[in-house]
Amino acid sequence: xxxxxxxWGKSLYTIVFMTFLTALxxxxxxxxxxxxxxxxxxxxxxxxxxxxLHAAGEETGRSGPEALIAHYDSSVExxxxxxxxxxxxxxxxxxxxxSYVFPFQGPGLWGEIEGVLGYNGxxxxxxxxxxxKQNETPGLGGRITEAWFKSQFKGKVGPFIxxxxxxxxxxxxxxxxxxxxxxxxxAAVQSILNDLIRSSIEMLRTVPEEER
Amino acid sequence: MKGNTKKLFRDGLFxxxxxxxxxxxxxxxxxxxxxxxxxVVMVAGLLFVVALSNLTISLLRKAIPSRVRMMxxxxxxxxxxxxxxxxxxxxxWDISKQLGPYVGLIITNCIIMGRAEAFAISNPPWPSxxxxxxxxxxxxxxxxxxxxxxxxxxxxxLWEIQxxxxxxxxxxxxxxxxxxxxxxxxxxxxxxxxxxxxRGEA
Numbered sequence: 001x002x003x004x005x006x007x008w009g010k011s012l013y014t015i016v017f018m019t020f021l022t023a024l025x026x027x028x029x030x031x032x033x034x035x036x037x038x039x040x041x042x043x044x045x046x047x048x049x050x051x052x053l054h055a056a057g058e059e060t061g062r063s064g065p066e067a068l069i070a071h072y073d074s075s076v077e078x079x080x081x082x083x084x085x086x087x088x089x090x091x092x093x094x095x096x097x098x099s100y101v102f103p104f105q106g107p108g109l110w111g112e113i114e115g116v117l118g119y120n121g122x123x124x125x126x127x128x129x130x131x132x133k134q135n136e137t138p139g140l141g142g143r144i145t146e147a148w149f150k151s152q153f154k155g156k157v158g159p160f161i162x163x164x165x166x167x168x169x170x171x172x173x174x175x176x177x178x179x180x181x182x183x184x185x186x187a188a189v190q191s192i193l194n195d196l197i198r199s200s201i202e203m204l205r206t207v208p209e210e211e212r
Numbered sequence: 213m214k215g216n217t218k219k220l221f222r223d224g225l226f227x228x229x230x231x232x233x234x235x236x237x238x239x240x241x242x243x244x245x246x247x248x249x250x251x252v253v254m255v256a257g258l259l260f261v262v263a264l265s266n267l268t269i270s271l272l273r274k275a276i277p278s279r280v281r282m283m284x285x286x287x288x289x290x291x292x293x294x295x296x297x298x299x300x301x302x303x304x305w306d307i308s309k310q311l312g313p314y315v316g317l318i319i320t321n322c323i324i325m326g327r328a329e330a331f332a333i334s335n336p337p338w339p340s341x342x343x344x345x346x347x348x349x350x351x352x353x354x355x356x357x358x359x360x361x362x363x364x365x366x367x368x369x370l371w372e373i374q375x376x377x378x379x380x381x382x383x384x385x386x387x388x389x390x391x392x393x394x395x396x397x398x399x400x401x402x403x404x405x406x407x408x409x410x411r412g413e414a
Contacts, residue, residue, distance in 0.1 A: 014277040020286055021272075025291040036302035043305040083265060138311060139246030139387055145309070146372075181388045 045069065048132060052076060053119030056091035056099035057127035057154070074100075079212070081203055088204065090212065091118070099127045099212065102200050106192035109184045111135030113144070117153070117196060123205050129153035129193075141185030152176050159194040163187065217342055224346025226408075231354040232400045236322040241355055242392040244314055248371050251359035253307050257296040257315060259348030262324045265289045266332040266344035273333050285328045286319070293318045323347055359394045362386045 046065045049072035054060050056076075060068055077090045089101040105114045112167040114133040119126055129150050136142045143149060152170050162175040163186050170177045178186035204212060226404075230236045244254045268288050269276070276284045297315045300308035308315070318324070327347050361371055366386030367377035371389040385391045 010277070010279075017275065017277055017281065018280055018287075021287060025287060029291060029294055029298075032298055036298055039302040040298075046341055047305070047309075129340065133309075138244055138250050138314060180382065180384045 032033065049076075051116050051132050052089050052091065052101050052118075054130045054150075055101045055116040055120060055128040056089070056093060057087075057120075058145035081200055082207060083203075083205055086200055088200065089116075097121055100204065102196055103132075104192050104196045106195065107198055108134060108136050108188045109141055109182075110137065113185075113192060114186060117193060119201060121209070123201060126153050126156045126158065126159065136182065136185045141179065143179045143182065144185060144189060149177075149179060158197045160190050163190055175181040213361050216339060218375075220339060221340050221346045224343065224348075225353070226350075226351040228348050229350045229354065230323040230326070231351055231396075234323075234326070236326055237351055238396070240314065240317065240321060241358065241396060242389055243360040244311070245289040245392055245395070246362050246366060246387040247317075248356065248359045248363050249307070250311055250314075250373050251355050252298070253304070254314060254318075255312060255348070255352035255355050257300075257318055258321060258323070258351060259345065260296060261289060261292040261318055262327055262348045262351075263341055265324055266327055267337055268292075269328050269332040270335060270337040270350075271341035273335075276333070277343035281327075281333065282325075285325065285333075289324050289328070290296055290319050323351055354399060357390070358399060362391055362395055366391060 012211070039042055040064060046069060050060050053068065053072055058071075068086040073095075075092045077092075079088055079090055081088060082087075087103060091099045091101055093099060099118050100121070100123065101116050101118040103114070103116050105112055107113070112133065113131065115129065115131040117126065131145045131150065133144065134144060136144065137161075153176060155173070156176065157173045158170070160174055160176055162172075163183070164170065164172070164179040165176050165178055165180065167177060176186075176190070224230070226235065231238070232242055240254060240258075265285070265288050269285055272284070272288075293316065296318065298309070300311070300315060327344055331343045335343070360370065363386075364375060365383040368374060368380045368382055383391070386395075397407045
């Protein structure tokens with residue numbers, strides 16, 4: 001530090017230096033944020049739209065972001081459940097069938113878990129499941145975002161009465177395979193999905209199919 | 213200068229390794245090493261932050277008032293961590309989601325503050341930059357080594373690619389925190405008890 005004489009000089013220098021340093025780094029970070037913001041927004045938007053289409057049972061792996069967003073915009077309709085009980089998405093699939101996708105949110109082990117669950121047009125079978133946001137332990141509970149975990153819900157019915165620990169139990173329509181070493185996160189997913197199935201999906205079942 | 217560079221790297225990688233000699237950065241060592249992919253991103257982030265924060269702090273060392281020295285260091289370190297976070301969100305979205313809060317927690321990694329205080333604040337920019345690289349590499353190879361063993365034994369995979377077949381019974385404990393403690397202790401024992409002792413450096 002340059003030699004300063006007197007307490008005032010030192011204090012003033014300290015204040016000016018810290019103000020300058022803070023302003024400098026805030027400016028650099030702001031510029032970087034502004035530069036990358038459109039890309040981050042596309043990522044966030046792509047993430048949500050990809051999850052809805054995936055939950056509806058649509059193949060999303062091979063299409064690029066632009067094609068996927070265009071497909072979403074042309075085939076997905078946002079709708080409201082009766083009595084204002086939340087949103088769902090009606091998806092007109094490429095094969096002409098309809099799927100309904102329901103967003104869910106609930107407490108995990110460390111934070112909120114958000115995602116989407118899709119059902120076929122008759123609301124009799126799950127078409128897909130995806131996770132949008134989670135703060136579970138990386139490598140343990142965080143594995144609920146992996147393909148092997150998400151894919152096992154397709155074809156099941158729910159509510160889920162049991163978690164199984166081996167691959168043999170995956171085929172049961174009312175149970176799913178838990179993440180090894182992350183029983184609390186798996187139980188949280190079970191509870192969140194059961195709440196969704198018993199509320200939103202049961203409610204939509206009461207609505208005539210042509211009005212959904 | 214060449215001798216100094218060699219010494220910096222020998223210290224960072226072995227004799228004064230931040231993880232198994234100084235026992236710094238243990239939180240992330242235990243937390244992210246159950247997946248090689250997450251570990252590589254974490255160590256790349258830390259390497260970037262420790263090298264550039266060392267360089268910046270060293271460049272400013274004669275201007276930083278000593279009474280607010282640590283405030284300035286934290287500000288610089290936090291700024292570089294935010295840069296890593298923004299870049300991951302923009303260009304490596306999937307990994308950013310996987311790592312979640314751990315990227316932000318690079319700020320609290322003792323290695324970064326430790327090197328800033330112990331080296332960068334009192335040394336010229338180039339050696340400080342090299343010291344950051346050496347410490348980051350010292351941290352990196354320990355974490356990646358532990359992650360390779362944990363992911364392979366715990367999940368039968370490496371970089372999420374199945375390596376061991378169905379015959380492999382997964383060691384669940386390896387992907388849990390207890391497995392990290394065992395692996396870290398084993399690593400320290402091998403390095404200090406066997407490698408260094410044989411070389412007469414223990």
